[in-house]
Amino acid sequence: MRGATHARWVAGAAAVALAATACGGGDGDSGGGSGDGGAVLSSSWGDPQNPLEPANTNEVQGGKVLEMIFRGLKRYDAETGEAKDMLAEEIETTDSRNFTITIKDGWTFSNGEKVTAKSFVDAWNYGASLKNNQKNAYFFEYIEGYDKTHPDDGSEQSADTLSGLKVVDDNTFTVRLTQKFSTFPDTLGYNAYAPLPQSFFSDHDAWLSKPVGNGPYTVESYTKGSQLSLRKWDDYPGEDKARNGGVDLKVYTDNNTAYTDLMAGNLDLVDDVPAAQLKNVRADLGDRYINTSAGIIQTLSFPYYDENWGKDGMEKVREGLSRAIDREQITDTIFQKTRTPVTDWTSPVLGAGGGYEEGLCGDACEYDPDAAKKLIEEGGGLPGGQVRITYNADTGSHRQWVDAVCNSVNNALDNDKACVGNPVGTFADYRNQITQRKMSGPFRAGWQMDYPLIQNFLQPLYYTNASSNDGKWSNAEFDRLVDEANAEEDTQRAVEKFQQAERVVRDNMAAIPLWYQNGSAGYSERLSDVSLNPFSVPVYEHIKVS
């Protein structure tokens, strides 16, 4: 039922969009019109860390490309983040556990191959199979048979395919999950669930050097480490056709150089304005600078395996620390308002209907030095008289804000040594120390959502032994509420349950939330209709080039 209404909505929106481009006159294959639908834009890019495979890409740079060359069953609306049907005609379930997925007719890959139910089932089986080393394999963990294709203890896998996936006919397949998961259909917009053509399996190396998908763009050439040239696919069957001739993604090691190139007119689009330029960016670019909310939240986590931090009563100390941080001032001065002080543990991009609740954190996130001092004293003081905030110093501007946070804490507590930063050289080493449970105090944690669901902001981070529960926080009541939320068949009630679970996180101050991160981008005068989606990735197919 939900699926059907969404499909209508998408069709309507697409019709409007098509009419709009038709008026612009540029949307054709001639490329001669005034809007110039054939012009190519250039955009900054980072070298993807992993090979470009849907189930193996877990960072933004690779994800950006997958977003351009693939379309999955669902797609997240560029503005609202809502999961809308893309290739899915219908996703039916009666028990939130068995799903029958019907896909639309008429979709092909850019090599002409038809997109069928098998394209999805094969791709998912590939992603879940341990022998393929896919880093996003856990996205398939709720599907029945995952433990056979991907035994967690690393033993020999006893099956190559997921028993929960069955192809019914060309356009239909069924999914059986190991447990109830009401919001499962909404997760299907994630890139890991993209369909794959047969050439991916038959000639894997060739596919990797020139990926073939079913999205509005095709890969024209790919020089690894330098440039990926994408061109508009003229026969793209979807409604969201590209409004430009293509995109050249250029690898930059330093986003400062990309910004300089934008200023010099050698680059059209920068989707990561360097922190050092935030002061000038408005003067440099005027309204060609975008700063919109993205599904990213930054927090401080705690090592609950450490007896100092794990003991009872420490929630007061954590709350005290939270109240000692002047979020307003730090986001204003260091981040030039490209981040917003938090009031809950999710993100504004979810919207009120999706589970974002402004003010949920309440007083605990308000700056109040006196209360902070009192709370920390009541909780027994800082362990060892000092907190060390661990962070990786190689990327982002972590050093600056950690120093600012410590400064704020020190001022609030009238103690120069209450808080110090503890830098770790590289991200890999930082992750290493976390996985080996070597943290002795609070540490930086960032969370970029995989899909715009409140579930994604809570379960992976705070559920007992969840994949990103780095502090090893565990709370029976939280776990119970999450389980109940997942079993809830009505989405709205599921969201409410998740919010109840979030209140447990708040009452224990499981992690100190700091700020919501915005996506920021700047573009040249040649471009118009530039926007960022809730994942802070430019909506490339919307961009017009003059």
Added chain:
Amino acid sequence: MGRYVVRRLLQMIPVFVGATLLIFLMVNVMGDPVAGLCGDRECDPATAARLRHEFGLDKPVWHQYPTYMGNVFTGDFGTAFNGQEVTELMGSAFPVTIRLTIVAIFFEIVIGIILGVVTGLRRGRPVDSGVLLVTLVVISVPTFVTGLLLQLLLGVEWGWIRPSVSSDAPFGELIVPGLVLASVSLAYVTRLTRTSIAENARADYVRTAVAKGLPRHRVIRKHLLRNSLIPVVTFIGTDIGALMGGAIVTERIFNIHGVGFQLYQGILRQNTQTVVGFVTVLVLVFLVANLLVDLLYAVLDPRIRYA
């Protein structure tokens, strides 16, 4: 001569092994690189174990190093984390950095030696003091300042050059980055040449040559310069290796995808295969350059003969 070369080549072996072993240990000390591969979340243990096995990280270091070196001698430098062969990365990175180094060395030789000769022959005059002052400034200002400043002025303000180098990196686009890369060494070459020329200008053989009535340019070129260049050649020779490895800063500023870019990427991702592979080749370049310098001595000064 032949025996000397053989002896030098044999000496290279322990240096080579020692240098690569050190780098290997340093990268390994930083811990398990697989931890950083899955982003802000823990890799699932089964996949992490398989990745570790694939990259040979599940074996102790004393086992990894010989295996790695054994592979290197068969031309297999392993695979980077993004699935590319390290040799493939080298194939794209080294030509770019070599071009950049050639541009830098060219500037060092031409500008550095000309300035050195001019100032050496006119010591104490305004030209000399002026150049000395400029070289002092160049030496004391860090490369990234010169680089960013030139990039901003020439690239953005005046629009004479592109602020970043395209992925093909032709010679034309490498002139400014090459000059930036060469700047500090260039200043040293100038000073070295100047001192050497000034010293030799009073030497007996120069006086003899002048007394013989040889034309001035001939005295300078054949007698004075030839003898004065020995320390300069030594410096330039060793500088080749330093320039190639030290291009990290310059390459980053101008977005040149050469050796510096790959090394930086490799270090950030703690990719042992990339870092050790590239450093291995750089060590070889360094050693060969040094050998060539020593052999050039004999050409420049026939009194130096190797038994």
